[in-house]
Amino acid sequence: MSEKTTIYDIAKALNITAATVSRALNNNPKISQATKKLVLETAAKMNYKQNKLALALKSGRSNTVGVIVPYIDRNFFSSIIRGIEEELYPLGYHVIICQTHEEEGTEIDNINALLNAQVDGILMSVSKHTTQLDHFDHVLKKGIPLVFFDRRKDVKGVSTVTIDDFQGGYMATKHLIQQGCKRIAHLSGDRSLEIYKHRYEGYKQALEDFGLKFNKEYVIQSKSDVISGHKAIDKFMKLDDRPDAIFSSSDFLALGAIEQLKKNGIKIPEEFCVVGFSNEPFTKFMELSISSVDQSPVQMGNTAAKVFLEQVKDAKVKIEKKVVLSPTLKIRKSSSRS
């Protein structure tokens, strides 16, 4: 049933050598037109398909890249993967997917598995709980390009594609200020992660630049889910000087905040403005649509793929590229007073 045709089968059929068949198929100039034509025809007739595994073993290149993300069903990450896939597929690359579930151990496993699978490169978003860096060095030591996207670590020799989280935080905060908000709070994620730290710093900088004073009580660090958004508002409500706006580093926190604000009878955006981060699909579908900072994940995927391609092209020149994409602020109802 599994009638795999190899070049040897073709060779036998034509009473020539596999070497000749191989050369003919690869359009080697040393082969006569006659045999070339013959080989191509017989190959088609016998339904020959090149065995990429054999090729990969011989050439040392598998034409496969590994992509590691925390969860692939998170829109942000699946969009990045889409971007990567679309950039690499036309060049004959395949994309292998791995999930870390935000666990360092799994991340290390994934990397080892991908190395065993002889991938030509690894593109990844570092897990939240990763502290070691040894496994990254293993990759580099084997001469395999490594590209971080979104979540990065400082590792020499690794190219990164990130968005300017500082700018994102700054833009969002500035926008809130321009809407007339005076007491702008910030819901932050774990700031041991660079992305959250930078968003926070952008927020602070905007406050400073526009003469608003920073209030420690206005900053809450929590998980990025709806419930934490509720809790954050509950805390804010207890303050004497309540905030009148939130820049949230997560759309889910923003959503939770909005729900709880409504429960408290607070009118959005009239009395309170909210801006989220990530531009999750749901933010634009809400009746009270949520302003959010878009990270253009597909483009990030494209870029990560391109960076990888540059690295394989000039394998000798070890370039360590740092691409920083600019975020876009999507202004929606939750922060539109005009």
Next chain:
Amino acid sequence: MSEKTTIYDIAKALNITAATVSRALNNNPKISQATKKLVLETAAKMNYKQNKLALALKSGRSNTVGVIVPYIDRNFFSSIIRGIEEELYPLGYHVIICQTHEEEGTEIDNINALLNAQVDGILMSVSKHTTQLDHFDHVLKKGIPLVFFDRRKDVKGVSTVTIDDFQGGYMATKHLIQQGCKRIAHLSGDRSLEIYKHRYEGYKQALEDFGLKFNKEYVIQSKSDVISGHKAIDKFMKLDDRPDAIFSSSDFLALGAIEQLKKNGIKIPEEFCVVGFSNEPFTKFMELSISSVDQSPVQMGNTAAKVFLEQVKDAKVKIEKKVVLSPTLKIRKSSSRS
């Protein structure tokens, strides 16, 4: 720099044969404990990593499966992939992702590319515009398991994992009837696709079972996006006998419908109930949350993976398995009158 260690390197270091090394690493009982220990230690010392490519070429099994979906950044599909990945990864399989963009040509390309890559199986959701079936036969002829999930075609030898779309349509419609709705409309996708046809049929059956008469004017077939939802409502508004509920075969259509209903000043769910399909993440985040039929995509992925595993296990027994999962109705505000 790329200091790849092979079993030959280990063999040389220990002055033995690669065959012995191989056996030792595979814990072959014919190897003495002494050499086993020696080999394992040296392997660890030399940082040996098995080359899966060589293994794959030799064994004919790549421990890789291909997954083909229309778009990976659609929540439904990325969730399925998550389910597949999580089931197969612990068994040492890798998942290669391909997107068809709903185009038949791309689908064929993908399949060929995956066959060339010597995948051990292909799990896929058929593209909307696929009419030919030849490329599926190619896969089967090579003896490679093929599993359809969600979108299927009638191909002998292919196992399928689907949800009971009929039941989904039936449940949703029945629920609307029980909420007291009398004139239930249906927004449908292209019914040349089985899934939409079955949802439609479930809808009709429920009407019949509960003594409501089917009204052709209440059924609109369109694309699955928000705008089409608007248009559908515009049409319904022109009817003398307007519907008082919608079962939509898409959440996006449902959302569009709700938006337009509100624009017409119609109160949901008091005057009009809506149920969507797919349980897209946004449906539960809306302030007016949307009832929807959940397809449990992760479980669908798990199941598809398991079906594949059964097929590889009993390669000789060609079982054509048809698994039909039951959908769940998520009742939310858009249809909760009680």
Next chain:
DNA sequence: GTTTGATTTGTAATCGATTGCACGAATCTA
């Protein structure tokens, strides 16, 4: 001291494709 038998290791083919080198034939030069 040989035979027997078990135990351990080596030899060499194999998976499918590529490629440097060599060889034979055809063509050309003088």
Next chain:
DNA sequence: TAGATTCGTGCAATCGATTACAAATCAAAC
């Protein structure tokens, strides 16, 4: 027509691992 080129193919090694079969080693038994 001998000698030099060119052209087209074949030979055989290689990528890294597995494995049937053969061979070597050693110990115990007679």
